[in-house]
Amino acid sequence: MAIDIVTVVPRSLALPAWTAQLPLALITLVLATPVLAAALSGLLAGGGETWQHILATDLWSTTLTTILMLALTGALILAIAIPAAWLVTMYSFPGRAIFEWLLILPLAAPGYVLAISYYDLMSVSGPLQSAIRKATDWGARDYWFPDITSLPGLCFVLAVALYPYVYLTARAAFTTTSICAIDAARTLGARPVSVLWRVAIPSARPAIVAGLTLALMEAAADYGAAGFLGVRTLTVGLFRAWSSYGDAAAAARMALILLALAIGLQWLERLQRGEAGVQATSKRWQALERPRLAGASGWLAAGFCGLVFALGFGLPVLRLGWIALETGDHGANFGGALVTSLLLASAGAGVSFLIGITIALYARRGWLARLAKLAASGGYAVPGAVLALGGLVALSQMGLNMAGGLALLILIWIYAARFTAAGAQPMEAALARAPRSMGDAARALGTPPLQRIWRIDLPIAFSGALVAALILFVEILKELPATLMLRPANWDTLAVRAYAYASDERLAAAALPCLLITAAGLVPVILLSWRLSRARPGS
Amino acid sequence: MSAPLARLTASHVTKLFDGKTVVEDVSLTLEPHTITALLGESGAGKSTLLRLLAGLEDLDAGEIRISGQVLSTPHKTVPPERRKTGLIFQDFALFPHMTAGENVRFGLSHLPKPDGKAIAQRWLERMGLGERAHAYPHQLSGGEQQRVAIARALAPKPEAMLLDEPFSGLDPALRDEVADFTLGAVRESGLPALLVSHDAQAAMARADRIAIMRDGKLVQVGTPDEVYDHPVDAGVAAALGPVVTLSPGEIPDGLWPKRLPPGEALTYREEALVPHEAGKISAQVTSIRRIGADVRVIYECGGQHLPGRVASQNRPVLGDQVKLTLDPSASFVFKSPSSGRAQ
Numbered sequence: 001m002a003i004d005i006v007t008v009v010p011r012s013l014a015l016p017a018w019t020a021q022l023p024l025a026l027i028t029l030v031l032a033t034p035v036l037a038a039a040l041s042g043l044l045a046g047g048g049e050t051w052q053h054i055l056a057t058d059l060w061s062t063t064l065t066t067i068l069m070l071a072l073t074g075a076l077i078l079a080i081a082i083p084a085a086w087l088v089t090m091y092s093f094p095g096r097a098i099f100e101w102l103l104i105l106p107l108a109a110p111g112y113v114l115a116i117s118y119y120d121l122m123s124v125s126g127p128l129q130s131a132i133r134k135a136t137d138w139g140a141r142d143y144w145f146p147d148i149t150s151l152p153g154l155c156f157v158l159a160v161a162l163y164p165y166v167y168l169t170a171r172a173a174f175t176t177t178s179i180c181a182i183d184a185a186r187t188l189g190a191r192p193v194s195v196l197w198r199v200a201i202p203s204a205r206p207a208i209v210a211g212l213t214l215a216l217m218e219a220a221a222d223y224g225a226a227g228f229l230g231v232r233t234l235t236v237g238l239f240r241a242w243s244s245y246g247d248a249a250a251a252a253r254m255a256l257i258l259l260a261l262a263i264g265l266q267w268l269e270r271l272q273r274g275e276a277g278v279q280a281t282s283k284r285w286q287a288l289e290r291p292r293l294a295g296a297s298g299w300l301a302a303g304f305c306g307l308v309f310a311l312g313f314g315l316p317v318l319r320l321g322w323i324a325l326e327t328g329d330h331g332a333n334f335g336g337a338l339v340t341s342l343l344l345a346s347a348g349a350g351v352s353f354l355i356g357i358t359i360a361l362y363a364r365r366g367w368l369a370r371l372a373k374l375a376a377s378g379g380y381a382v383p384g385a386v387l388a389l390g391g392l393v394a395l396s397q398m399g400l401n402m403a404g405g406l407a408l409l410i411l412i413w414i415y416a417a418r419f420t421a422a423g424a425q426p427m428e429a430a431l432a433r434a435p436r437s438m439g440d441a442a443r444a445l446g447t448p449p450l451q452r453i454w455r456i457d458l459p460i461a462f463s464g465a466l467v468a469a470l471i472l473f474v475e476i477l478k479e480l481p482a483t484l485m486l487r488p489a490n491w492d493t494l495a496v497r498a499y500a501y502a503s504d505e506r507l508a509a510a511a512l513p514c515l516l517i518t519a520a521g522l523v524p525v526i527l528l529s530w531r532l533s534r535a536r537p538g539s
Numbered sequence: 540m541s542a543p544l545a546r547l548t549a550s551h552v553t554k555l556f557d558g559k560t561v562v563e564d565v566s567l568t569l570e571p572h573t574i575t576a577l578l579g580e581s582g583a584g585k586s587t588l589l590r591l592l593a594g595l596e597d598l599d600a601g602e603i604r605i606s607g608q609v610l611s612t613p614h615k616t617v618p619p620e621r622r623k624t625g626l627i628f629q630d631f632a633l634f635p636h637m638t639a640g641e642n643v644r645f646g647l648s649h650l651p652k653p654d655g656k657a658i659a660q661r662w663l664e665r666m667g668l669g670e671r672a673h674a675y676p677h678q679l680s681g682g683e684q685q686r687v688a689i690a691r692a693l694a695p696k697p698e699a700m701l702l703d704e705p706f707s708g709l710d711p712a713l714r715d716e717v718a719d720f721t722l723g724a725v726r727e728s729g730l731p732a733l734l735v736s737h738d739a740q741a742a743m744a745r746a747d748r749i750a751i752m753r754d755g756k757l758v759q760v761g762t763p764d765e766v767y768d769h770p771v772d773a774g775v776a777a778a779l780g781p782v783v784t785l786s787p788g789e790i791p792d793g794l795w796p797k798r799l800p801p802g803e804a805l806t807y808r809e810e811a812l813v814p815h816e817a818g819k820i821s822a823q824v825t826s827i828r829r830i831g832a833d834v835r836v837i838y839e840c841g842g843q844h845l846p847g848r849v850a851s852q853n854r855p856v857l858g859d860q861v862k863l864t865l866d867p868s869a870s871f872v873f874k875s876p877s878s879g880r881a882q
Contacts, residue, residue: 437703443595443619444593444624445691445692446620447645460634460635
């Protein structure tokens, strides 16, 4: 076949290079504005009266409370997650295969849902204390019972809610990075416990700390659990300064401290990683020959894993289900809140998805792409309350007032700024499955570039994109503080409604929305654990 | 019945990336019934030249034609989907969401579906994969994947074949078998073919012509015998097998018939230095190491360590004094690359 020279496409038909960069520049601006606005207003704001008030009474104690909360929560998380991950990876015991993924489930329930459930479980009239009184004939004042509405109570709730971050990273590190090192240690005569202390934990340390950093950033950003349990952390203080005192400047100062904390945690994480890095010592992966824990020790291991699962998921979720069934109090206009949640989550996920896929398609192409990615991951690291504040500050700087339609736009904007990174990452991973050679092959076989996206890239990336969209949808469905700060009147989501009912001590009405949020949260968690169980390096 | 076979020609082709010249003034013709192996170190520009021939890159100077039709000039590039070149990649680049049969059919989408299916099936059968049409790439072994890739590239009847390090991703045990099979299929088609490789031994064993690139330039083209026996410089000699280069001061008396002027150097292939009773220099055997069927021997001569190579059955005894000769047909005198700087 002769090739007709007339059909040759002149290169000049392509758009000039800078136009391709426009969407990226826009995305960077959209994602970075809330953080920058919050930080700048915190730095530049004059000291209002409220600020003086907070400084005199509250700032040091909220900061101290936050740091204490992070330290205690972190210690609890390590104490729960590392033994659980080690047992499940290294030994065989009754129920091991089930616990392997059951232990991830607490990721599905946001902290405020667990806080609400534990508040009921532990209250004077709750099932635990009632059972004690029934069994002993004591009165309500005759015994000591731990108070969940306290700093240790909050730390307990956050730890059982957030430990899966460390459980997942530690488990991955134990299974993949150190098999050869563990084999070597064994042949050198180390006993299992000493293998854990001397080899496995040190070599998994970068992964463990990375997981812990994520968990602690979530803990610092938490508004719902701390606010509900009455612990004045910085996020709670920020929220109150904004909503009770109406002082944006004071809130911005607190936001600044929170930002510093988030940056500090990231910095510590990098620092400890040091030269070691998260590097596999060997690419060899093998099905572990798990020693069997016989008799009592096997049941002890199963008991430990069972307890962790029960505390993080089973017990609180069962209790919520019980309350919801027992009373039938579903509050007013439950359907409206459901529709609002679905609408907002769909819109927010849609916008974040488009931004995320643009970033993923541009990945590793120039500094602007890196900047957009940085803006996305920056937003993901910043508490929702800080971003919401930044959005409000930016809006007032533009001389605009929050009103119905605009407020919705701002809320979706903040969702995108906060969550885009959560979607961009899986999409990038999915697109990476179609390397350049595959596109070249398609073109050499006669497929023009645009058709190539349709016939190769999208089918290959489809499942990854679906997962990304799902993660975004559920994250936004669970979001509380930004929604609480920005939603227009009559736009209560399930999360807002649950929190409001619980704050009014109408726990029964809060139970059903809590359960629905948790059920939605289960979908991506199950998908995640399914993907983890299929993805085995080196197999 | 079939159309006459094409000839793919690159003339004075130059390609820059960010102002850096990656391919410089390369002229190369791929003839029908000829497999040309393109050798060179990584970064020499081999893959870029292949991508220019495929139309995956635009060129900055020169011209690429197939049988007289212009494919690439600095102003116009016939896009890869409209030139008929078959490509085979190191990572096979099979589409993971399609079966083997669908992969082979991919380039036949202009045909009615039953025809495409029949042709794809025939190609899979020729590759010994008739039973595997419904398997997905991850269900196939490395060798099977490579065979699907060949079938996919050949099925649309390309006019030339371009193979980018197609065997380096394979298990060493499998590599020879797959290479024989693949190049056998290419040879049977009679298409002009370019095989980018970094394995000089395998390339010399299977290709009809060898082209060697260095720093973006084509330094020598010829049959395997021509380039091996008459390399144009020490770099080309070294690219095809182990060599030793001695400056005039390092050459022991009697090893080479005449004195070299400064600025030249003696390069010999290791197998050129052998023990022989008629040898003019004597040396001591200080080390013997087995390399396949040969042994590599280090001789010490006046403080100078000279590597040589002999068949294992002819190996000298460690520690013995031996006489050495240097085979002139595998020894070359070149301008020393460092002569300009030596002063």
